[in-house]
Amino acid sequence: LGAAEAREMPADRDKSGMIRIGSNECWTGPFPAGIAAGEAAVRLGNRYEPTHMRRTLIENVAAVENVPASHILPWPGSSDPLSRVIVTFCSPTRGLVTANPTYEAAWRTADWLQAKSTTVPLKAANRYAVDVRALLAADPHAGVYYICSPNNPTGTLTPIADIAWLLDNKPAGSIVLVDEAYIHFAGTQSAASLVTRSKDIIVLRTFSKLFGMAGLRLGLSLAHPETHQKMMRYDGANQSGTLSIVALAAGGASVLRAQDIVARRNEMIAAREETFAFLKKRGVSFIPSQANMFMIDWKKPAAPIRQAFAAQNIDIGRSWTLWPNCSRITVGSAADMKAFCGALDKIVA
Ligand code: PLP
Known part of the structure; x- marks a missing residue:
């Protein structure tokens, strides 16, 4: 795309005109403050790290999250540290x-490592929170207990008290890994408050979701420095060269925008709740969510329904093997969700 064309294109459409509510991205781009900081950083692109942008990001996150700067590591997204935690703390033994269902990246890395993966089904009885006692009982000697909260694909939360219980009761030498990719959409208490209490918890964050920076690639891990050191065996603790200054600058400016974060969350919640009201009226079954995604239970195979939405130029999300009748829907803009509801009436009338 030329620059002019890109500027004219609404943020929630790609060139094909497809409405993208399938990949849990944000319906809009970075905050204006993030864009301005990123644009300024582009001009300094001849230098590896010219103005301490990495340090500024860490200091800003420390101030906002009330976590010591020593416990914060930036990454090009959260996928890399997620895999590293598995590689570092899981093994064939x-x-x-x-x-289950949850974000599968951890399973995939464990499979590659030939480490055993054990899953515990999410249940309606506790509103699809992760049952931490069942998690521990399923493998009392695991290397990593992975909790995605809010969970992808259900958007459901696991209470911090339960995560703290797991941390207090898990076996020695294992890690509680809390993936908070969607926490800003929930606006609830974060497990970040636990990283100064134990060396055995790692919290992951990403700028790919509410901050609208999926393509810019920036994420964080929050953990004790000794725990981070174990994840850095082959590239040293400063990851020189892996982070773009554009992402660092945009992220560093964005984390301080408390009002923008709340406004974006509220915009998403309004679109989500309007969609839920529509689904209720139509008698379509769904799981209430605290994040920017939710599961619809079509009560019949979801794959053909996804294709039918694609034929209407709407990319809805995929299914999980455990729940083949359910589709994950990302909450897009109000206009996206209106289009989704209109198409739903045509497809499942
Ligand atoms: N964790 C969860 C739960 C996700 O849903 C995703 C992406 O969809 C990621 C991690 C990885 O995202 P990124 O590498 O863009 O931070």
């Missing part, structure tokens, strides 16, 4: 335990 110490497995991974997760809920």
Whole structure:
């Protein structure tokens, strides 16, 4: 795309005109403050790290999250540290335990490592929170207990008290990994408050979701420095060269925008709740969510329904093997969700 064309294109459409509510991205781009900081950083692109942008990001996150700067590591997204935690703390003799359905990246890395993956089904009885006691019982000697909260794909939260219980009761030498990719959409208490209490918890964050920076690539891990050191065995603790200054600058400016964060969350909640009201009226079954995604239970195979939406130029999300009748829907803009509801009436009338 030329620059002019890109500027004219609404943020929630790609060139094909497809409405993208399938990948849990944000319906809009970075905050204006993030864009301005990123644009300024582009001009300094001849230098590796010219103005301490990495340090500024860390200091800003420390101030906002009330976590010591020593416990914060930036990454190009959260996928890399997620895999590293599995590689570092799982092995053929110490497995991974997760809920199901959840974000599968941890399982994939565990499979590659030939570490055993054990899963515990999410249940309606506790509103699809991760049952931490069942997680521990499923493998009392695991290397990593992975909790995604809010969970992808259900958007459901696991209470911090339960995560703290797991941290207090898990076996020695194992890690509680809390993936908070969607926490800003929930606006609830974060497990970040636990990283100064124990060396055995790692919290992951990303700028790919509410901050609208998926393509810019920036994420964070929050953990004790000794725990981070274990994840950095082959590239040293400063990851020189892996982070773009554009992402660092945009992220560093964005984390301080408390009002923008709340406004974006509220915009998403309004679109989500309007969609939920519509689904209720139509008698379509769904799981209430605290994040920018939710699961619809079509009560019949979801794959053909996804294709039918694609034929209407709407990319809805995929299914999980455990729940083949359910589709994950990302909450897009109000206009996206209106289009989704209109198409739903045509497809499942
Ligand atoms: N964790 C969860 C739960 C996700 O849903 C995703 C992306 O969809 C990621 C991690 C990885 O995202 P990124 O590498 O863009 O931070």
